[in-house]
Amino acid sequence: MAIRQLPPNLINRIAAGEVVERPASVVKELIENAIDAGASRIDVAATGGGLSLIRVSDDGCGMEAPDLELAVERHATSKLNDDTLSSILTLGFRGEALPSIGAVGRLSIQSRAGGAPTAYEIAVDGGRKGPLKPASLATGTRVEVRDLFYATPARLKFMKSERAETAAIGDVVKRLALAKPEIAFTLTSGDRTTLRLEACAPGLLDHGLDRLGRILGEDFVGDALPVRLARGGVAVEGFAGLPTLHRPTSLQQYLVVNGRPVRDKLLAGSVRAAYGDLVPNGRHPMLALFLILPPDEVDVNVHPAKTELRFRDAQGVRAIVVSALREALGAAQHRATASLSQDALARMAQPSSGFAPQRGMGNAPYRPGSAYGRRFGFAEAAQAPLAPVSTPSAAPTEANPEHGAAIDYPLGAARAQVRDTFIIAETEDSLVIVDQHAAHERLVYERLKKAFANGGLSRQLLLIPEVVELDAEAADRLTAAAHDLERLGLVVEAFGPAAIVVREVPALLGQGDIQGLVRDLADELADGEGSLVIAERLDHVLATMACHGSVRAGRRLNATEMNALLRDMEETPFSGQCNHGRPTYVELKLTDIEKLFQRR
Numbered sequence: 001m002a003i004r005q006l007p008p009n010l011i012n013r014i015a016a017g018e019v020v021e022r023p024a025s026v027v028k029e030l031i032e033n034a035i036d037a038g039a040s041r042i043d044v045a046a047t048g049g050g051l052s053l054i055r056v057s058d059d060g061c062g063m064e065a066p067d068l069e070l071a072v073e074r075h076a077t078s079k080l081n082d083d084t085l086s087s088i089l090t091l092g093f094r095g096e097a098l099p100s101i102g103a104v105g106r107l108s109i110q111s112r113a114g115g116a117p118t119a120y121e122i123a124v125d126g127g128r129k130g131p132l133k134p135a136s137l138a139t140g141t142r143v144e145v146r147d148l149f150y151a152t153p154a155r156l157k158f159m160k161s162e163r164a165e166t167a168a169i170g171d172v173v174k175r176l177a178l179a180k181p182e183i184a185f186t187l188t189s190g191d192r193t194t195l196r197l198e199a200c201a202p203g204l205l206d207h208g209l210d211r212l213g214r215i216l217g218e219d220f221v222g223d224a225l226p227v228r229l230a231r232g233g234v235a236v237e238g239f240a241g242l243p244t245l246h247r248p249t250s251l252q253q254y255l256v257v258n259g260r261p262v263r264d265k266l267l268a269g270s271v272r273a274a275y276g277d278l279v280p281n282g283r284h285p286m287l288a289l290f291l292i293l294p295p296d297e298v299d300v301n302v303h304p305a306k307t308e309l310r311f312r313d314a315q316g317v318r319a320i321v322v323s324a325l326r327e328a329l330g331a332a333q334h335r336a337t338a339s340l341s342q343d344a345l346a347r348m349a350q351p352s353s354g355f356a357p358q359r360g361m362g363n364a365p366y367r368p369g370s371a372y373g374r375r376f377g378f379a380e381a382a383q384a385p386l387a388p389v390s391t392p393s394a395a396p397t398e399a400n401p402e403h404g405a406a407i408d409y410p411l412g413a414a415r416a417q418v419r420d421t422f423i424i425a426e427t428e429d430s431l432v433i434v435d436q437h438a439a440h441e442r443l444v445y446e447r448l449k450k451a452f453a454n455g456g457l458s459r460q461l462l463l464i465p466e467v468v469e470l471d472a473e474a475a476d477r478l479t480a481a482a483h484d485l486e487r488l489g490l491v492v493e494a495f496g497p498a499a500i501v502v503r504e505v506p507a508l509l510g511q512g513d514i515q516g517l518v519r520d521l522a523d524e525l526a527d528g529e530g531s532l533v534i535a536e537r538l539d540h541v542l543a544t545m546a547c548h549g550s551v552r553a554g555r556r557l558n559a560t561e562m563n564a565l566l567r568d569m570e571e572t573p574f575s576g577q578c579n580h581g582r583p584t585y586v587e588l589k590l591t592d593i594e595k596l597f598q599r600r
């Protein structure tokens, strides 16, 4: 077949295939244009998932008549003032979005430039450009797209449900709105306004919390740790959710580079590395992170949709993002998500749980001898030991004044142990419930990591070596990795064809569950080449060790042990969640408990 030069209309449709993947891509391009035009408010409307109608109105600089005619032509842009692509400061620069949209749908643009006496209108319908006409509009631009993809039925077949397309549009609006808190946004779907965001003063860290809450939810704001780090011309700022606040997808991760929302593998990987073992496998933390770096350090001309980037110094960017997040997370110490305790309280408040407070009985004082107790005469009843509770010492406050003082600590003074599993502690204004196994596991794990980083784990000789029966392959894997395991404090030797003998264990583990540990390690090693696995999955291996070396649920602790655990938690980074990402404790505010009993 002879080669032919393609007609412009076909070229535009081909280009549109990359730029306009779905209705949400149109919304993205149009909002970006409005932002580039300096708008202070942007109103978005979509019906039929954006396939029937998309309308984006802005109060930006608008276009003069000749510019409006050019805007819908391919490769026509006002945004590149020299012929290099090295310092792009606008969201658009390809001069491609409007002609692409016009090639696959019915596009009409009304616009009035600042100071111009009239507005003009132009339409492009399936690639056919109409004449310029006068219109009526205040300064700004209004773009409407109807019947998207009517000109490319093949693409139309790939659309998801109306609901899914509407959701994707919502996501796009939110991402851009978060990147530009100083612009007011509304989103109307069908005849419902689903999002209305007032303009915030610029500077997300200082003023953007309101918008952050509207977009990521108030849960997030309550549990967001400020991130701020600048190094060598690169700044990272924003908010990182506590690791206990995780989601099944990474949709709640908002990454913005020089004002551009992006989905970037390097950044996503950096986030994963920073949260590492703090979040359970397959779950994703929530965050809003802004990267600011010199424009010539990033190449945005990588993908037609401009959501991917290339960094000149990828490793440097990764390092600073990881440090910034680690620093923020480390500062959280033992904090666990506040939304958990809200959930717990909400659950307790539901009468169907069989926990409905009954008037009279339900009024038992929360603190023996407190004003409530005395007033209602319940003090004695409350102090009488309840069957499933093992009281650390009959009345810790009197028996041991030190424990009374512990109430000032963040996790308070241990008051009781329930079911040999949970520690109940009291602070000035709350009740803290600790999962002792989860908490101890995290403490042991953090200690193991620290000891390993400081030159290896010290070992403890077992008086009676422990023989662990395994299958032959598992035994082989362990003996092959013996050298590496020794650096982790575990000395194992082959023992016949299908067993190994453990001679020394990491001193930090104490009298843990050696059998369980060895079996789990053998499983860990099954995933790859012995020593490689250990080096790459050190965190996992240490976590496995910690799990087996920790105070199991079901062990009775005395008051001193419980308080020691609480103090350790306060001092240990990341102790708000166990190695599996579960919380180690919940805190119930007394004011909330009072509400539960309808005292407030």
Ligand SMILES: Nc1ncnc2c1ncn2[C@@H]1O[C@H](COP(=O)(O)OP(=O)(O)OP(=O)(O)O)[C@@H](O)[C@H]1O
Pocket: 029, 033, 034, 037, 058, 060, 061, 062, 063, 071, 072, 076, 077, 078, 079, 091, 092, 093, 094, 095, 096, 097, 098, 099, 140, 141
């Ligand atoms: N809402 C708007 N207000 C003012 N001018 C606009 C608006 N939308 C588009 N324009 C003008 O039309 C031109 C073409 O827009 P188009 O989106 O096609 O390309 P672009 O934004 O320059 O680059 P890209 O293809 O990367 O988006 C822009 O460069 C801009 O000058």
Ligand SMILES: [Mg+2]
Pocket: 029, 032, 033, 092, 093, 097, 098
């Ligand atoms: Mg554009």
